[in-house]
Amino acid sequence: MPPGRKHPARRAIGVFDLIVVIKGSLYLGEEDRHYEVSAGHALILRPDAEHYPTRACEEDTEYYWAHFHTLGGWSVAEDMLAPARMSDSAEPVPVAEQFAPRLFVKRIPQFAKAVKLNVLENKLQQLSQMSINDHIHGVRWKQQLLFQEVIDLLSASVEAGSPTPALACAEKAASYLRHHYREDITAQSLGESINFHPVYIARCMKREFGCSPFDYLLRFRIQQAKLLLLQTDLSVSRIAEEVGFNQSAYFATCFARFEGLSPRQYRQRFSLN
Numbered sequence: 441m442p443p444g445r446k447h448p449a450r451r452a453i454g455v456f457d458l459i460v461v462i463k464g465s466l467y468l469g470e471e472d473r474h475y476e477v478s479a480g481h482a483l484i485l486r487p488d489a490e491h492y493p494t495r496a497c498e499e500d501t502e503y504y505w506a507h508f509h510t511l512g513g514w515s516v517a518e519d520m521l522a523p524a525r526m527s528d529s530a531e532p533v534p535v536a537e538q539f540a541p542r543l544f545v546k547r548i549p550q551f552a553k554a555v556k557l558n559v560l561e562n563k564l565q566q567l568s569q570m571s572i573n574d575h576i577h578g579v580r581w582k583q584q585l586l587f588q589e590v591i592d593l594l595s596a597s598v599e600a601g602s603p604t605p606a607l608a609c610a611e612k613a614a615s616y617l618r619h620h621y622r623e624d625i626t627a628q629s630l631g632e633s634i635n636f637h638p639v640y641i642a643r644c645m646k647r648e649f650g651c652s653p654f655d656y657l658l659r660f661r662i663q664q665a666k667l668l669l670l671q672t673d674l675s676v677s678r679i680a681e682e683v684g685f686n687q688s689a690y691f692a693t694c695f696a697r698f699e700g701l702s703p704r705q706y707r708q709r710f711s712l713n
Contacts, residue, residue, distance in 0.1 A: 441466075441501045446493035455507040457485035458590075460554060462561060464501030467494040475551055477503075482560075482594055483551045486516075504564040508587065512543040516550075548594045555596040563590050609634075610648035613641050617657045621664065622684045625657060661685065662698050669707045676703045 441447075447459075447466055459466065459477060466477040470491045477483045485491045487509065554560050567586055573579045603611070612634045617625065620633075627638035630653060634641070645653050661683040668679045680691035680703075695703050 449492035451490040455509045458506045459483045461503040464499045469494045547598045606644040609644040
């Protein structure tokens with residue numbers, strides 16, 4: 441873009457703009473925020489907002505400009521250092537999503553100096569070259585893989601720090617529960633196993649996963665039971681035992697509470713017999 445030119449103004453176009461400046465500067469605004477995007481910086485413009493130039497380029501400016509969108513939801517975090525709520529919660533998973541790809545949280549700064557700019561520029565250049573042949577399905581696949589690497593580089597500045605103590609505790613507790621879900625686990629045994637006080641573990645898991653350790657364990661057991669109901673011919677009582685329930689009646693009660701139907705009804709819903 442030569443001196444005197446401006447980036448176009450747009451309103452709620454429905455996709456994100458990713459702008460990475462390699463040389464010179466772009467001057468952009470989004471709603472009431474103004475940005476001077478100089479060489480080595482990246483800016484993401486929201487799909488639901490108005491963006492516009494605040495002034496023209498003052499020198500020859502080179503930049504990469506791409507549009508993208510997310511399959512899952514997105515939100516703006518006021519504090520980029522605050523922990524994101526983990527998607528692996530105790531909420532019931534609909535039957536249709538039982539085998540669907542699981543979404544995850546990826547945090548990227550809206551405006552920041554790019555980490556490893558040379559690597560980022562190289563990947564953006566490859567993406568640009570691929571666009572000539574993006575009518576070919578195989579090329580689209582490679583584009584997607586490459587773009588994920590771009591997002592990874594953009595998120596590096598946010599994810600470079602160590603996890604918070606609360607996040608580390610919650611993840612450690614969740615990992616233990618997942619590995620030992622077939623066993624009889626108590627708050628005391630969980631605390632002793634990962635060297636955290638049970639009350640602190642409960643507080644951390646509530647913050648990160650939105651549920652208590654017991655609810656997390658129960659939800660995970662039910663998920664494993666659903667897989668066994670669909671993938672095996674084991675009896676309901678045997679499945680209850682396999683996933684850590686001492687009594688099949690209690691298993692059936694918990695299953696119905698989460699899924700709205702009994703284990704047998706769940707299996708029959710998908711059975712050809």
